[in-house]
Amino acid sequence: MEQVLEQFRERVVAATMNKTPLRIRGGGSKDWYGQALQGEILDTREYSGILAYEPTELVIVARSGTPLAEIEAALDARNQMLAFEPPHFGPQSTIGGVVAAGLSGPRRQAVGAVRDFVLGVTLMDGKGDVLRFGGQVMKNVAGYDVSRLLAGSLGVLGLMVDVSLKVLPKPFYETTLRFELSQKEAIERLNTWGGQPLPLSASAWHGGVLIVRLSGAEAAVKAAVQKMGGEEETQAGVFWEGLRNHSNEFFAATSGPTSLWRLSVPSVTPPLDLEGEQLVEWGGAQRWLRSGADAATIRAVTEKAGGHATLFRGGDKSVGVFHPLAPAIAAIHRNLKSTFDPSGIFNRGRMYNDF
Structure with a gap:
């Protein structure tokens, strides 16, 4: 898998040098969500697999290209679940896409949204650097806000490499x-x-x-x-x-x-x-x-x-897929984009046309 990660890095570095947009994509089950798609596809599905699963700690860690169905099958075998009930919108859905889209299902009203279950994330930024935020245990809160920030970001800040998620037992x-x-x-x-x-x-x-x-x-x-x-x-x-x-x-x-x-x-x-x-x-x-x-x-x-x-x-x-941002909030979004992706190569225009 290190070879796959290196290939990702090479593509990111080349895209940054040439200012060529990249479209981060897993199974494509949510291609319809957000603004018009731009850029060459960077397919994450080669970078797949569950890295760690500790049922007693209620934590699972998986590479971004791991199918959602594979993760849910592993959890189901231990009578556990992703409590926010992420929609699949197709059998090819990946866990990276789940976090990037930030969409939650019916149980969200009781347990919280996707971002409330993200414990840690590894991200490749626009320079090809691998950054780690948060941890792999529920009590670790270092960098937690940055990890949560990536939930619903639609990949505009960088390439999600892997993610650590809190899981819960199924109801009795x-x-x-x-x-x-x-x-x-x-x-x-x-x-x-x-x-x-x-x-x-x-x-x-x-x-x-x-x-x-x-x-x-x-x-x-x-x-x-x-x-x-x-x-x-x-x-x-x-x-x-x-x-x-x-x-x-x-x-x-x-x-x-x-x-x-x-x-x-x-x-x-x-x-x-x-x-x-x-x-x-x-x-x-x-x-x-x-x-x-x-x-x-x-x-x-x-x-x-x-x-x-x-x-x-x-x-x-x-007309804009997402609700227009207040000027101060829009400035924060642009600053975050320029910090993680200064050349603007990742999922350009997927959330808002100007970044």
Whole structure:
């Protein structure tokens, strides 16, 4: 594997000298995410394999090109999991892509996002230097902020070489409940439950139906069921898998508006007055919107609610996939980019057109 790493370094150094953009790519399962793709592909899949897995320490370390399915299989054998439930979006998904995209699944509302599970990262910068941040144990916090910074960076700061992640045991017991509620009622109910000691691990509302998952000790889950009411969802596994990987009816719809927006707002925000169809996740904090409305309208409504809007799939990317940054924040982003990648070769324009 050292030979592969040296080949990566040679390509990075040559690209920096020639100011030739490189497109860091694993399995390509998220090529559609972000702005238009630029540069020659630097495929990470040759640099693959689990470097260390300590079930008792709840830590796994893997090279960036390691398939997500391989990591999940290793964890499953020890009854553990990546608790943030990263979406696959295809069998070729890699762990480097998981961290770079920074996307989390339904359980994020209970356990945290990708960045909350990143313990350490090894990064190759624009000079070809290998930099190590963080550690490989949960108690090691040295350089932790830099490691977390790479989660969701879409590879614009450098080539992720390997990553150390915290893992968690699978829940002892789970059940899923179903409620017939309007969107307004569902949001109110979710926020009421969120303030109570209930083992909520996921939620989703769409089309007049609220689905919630309860996870934990069997006695705690059954007590919560008695308190909350509702009906048992008999297709729970299929439902949560479809939500996680966007293969359910809402995300897979081919008719109607083709623009899919991800809106992040305070969980208590009432239903947003926007054209189109909505799905509510994460206790009300994440709203998915299929709409033909223009970007300015969607972002204005979301901003007024105290949130931001991302053009997730489809639509006109010239409006900017990610919510425009405030000038001070944009300056920080540009400074970080110039520090790690002074020649601007890595995933150029993938997040914002100007860096």
